Amino acid sequence: MTGRLLLWGGIGFFLVIIGLPFWWVVTGSIKDPAEIIARDPTMFPQSFTLQHYAKLLAASAYPTYLVNSLIVAVSTAVLTVLLAVPAAYAFFRMELPFREGMYRAILLAYAFPGIIVLIPIYGFFAQLGLIDSLVALVIVNTTFALPFSIWMMRSFLGTIPQDIEEAARMDGAPTPVILRRILVPLLLPGIAAVAVFAFISSWTEYIFASILILSDAQRTIPVGFAGIIGQYQIDWGLLLAGATLAILPVVIIFALIGRTFVAGMTDGAVK
């Protein structure tokens, strides 16, 4: 009995610390300005207005940031999948020289402090003419998403019995055909999980985007939106509306394939 009480107490605690801030932000974005800064905060909105959204979309470059962020995040997701899936297959299913050493290098790259290469990448990309281009962000975001993605593919590869490949091989199918016809369809959940991870890391990336992008027209949400914070006299309604819109895409994606993603992270714990 005390166990149940403890359990539900814990659930309540986490529900409050995670859910409440988001509830306040989303409901705050539709309250009128006076209610937002009222002395006694309201739990449920007493007013309804879309003025913050209208102002955000009309008076700032927010729509541009949103489109840029989407372009970069989708490209990063595609590129990461194209690089991570074959690499993971080679790592965990094929005969590969120096496997151990290379795998360690990949794990090391996962926790690699980006700040250390921030300055030289800026110089290097300047030489290549990649400054102020969304391509630069796609390259950097893919780099930092790649190691974890390869690691995550491991658990998905583990769910596919080796016999399936063996059998196809016995029938004389060449490896590329086995991959395309048999493995890729079976690996779709893993591919989705990697795509989600790459999308999310790109969607939230700030530091490289703040340095590699110069013009307002190329900004992504994290940097562009951070600029809006300082631009005006702090207008909470505007910022809450912007925050709500920035949450929306990742929440939609997570609602669709969040379970697959969590399964990839927890080694098939959620099935």
Add this chain to the structure above:
Amino acid sequence: MTSAPVPVRVARRLSERRLAILFVAPALLLLAVTLVWPLILALDLSVRDVRFIGQSGDFVGLANYADTLNSTRFWESAGRSLIWVVGNAVVQTALALAAALILHQRFPGVQIARVWILLTWIVPTVVVVIIWRWLLSNSGGMINPLLVQSGVINAPVGFFASRESAMTTLILINAWRWFPFVTLMILAALTRIPADLDEAARMDGAGRWKRFSRITWPLLQPTLAVLLVVGTLLSFNVFDIIWLITAGGPSAGTQTLPVLIYETAFRGYEMSQAAAMSVLTGLFLMVFAVMASRGMSREAGP
């Protein structure tokens, strides 16, 4: 079943090896170009006198390193980074362990909870920043009125007013953002613990606490050790939350090493100095990672 003749098998193995290398090559190439090559460039930059990118800069040897090692700013930032990393490790692990133990139970909605616990981790940092700047602010923020109403404090407090409270608040915010990720890693380890072990102990009449301390906790050790190393490196890296909330202030009270490097390079326009700081920071982290994994393998050994 007849197997292929030996020469064919060898040829197939060779071609498979070639295919395997072809498969990893693009990924490794990207990492080489965007991580390894810039590291080499950082070393080169650190022994010159480059103020802003584009300058070729004279060779100055180890002068930038000497300057860095002699500057109190660098060591103070290193100290703050240490506090930051330890604070985050403690708060995140505590929250994540509690959450993982809960999510490991059966209750209605557990599947949904396992997915949406990640909410704080999937939203952009700038959203996290707005949420907490607003909630903790003195104009319209919810936290101050709530604390005053419930009698915890008498008057609204400035969470970012003093160095200590700013650091503490930032650690709590960052832990709030990152603990769900750690939770899932611990949850993964929990599901790998055989359920019959726990069941057998229960049959023998072991209480909840005893089962946790004798079975769950020891079996979680390897995972927690790995998380300690990875988590330390990941939280060391955190820049945007600090930069966008306090920009390292008040009076440099939250200026960790990444913030110092960023400021030195892109506000102070001393690229070479910042590169030397980066290289030294990388060395510190490498020494830490090597020592920590040595310690782990020793503990895991006989």
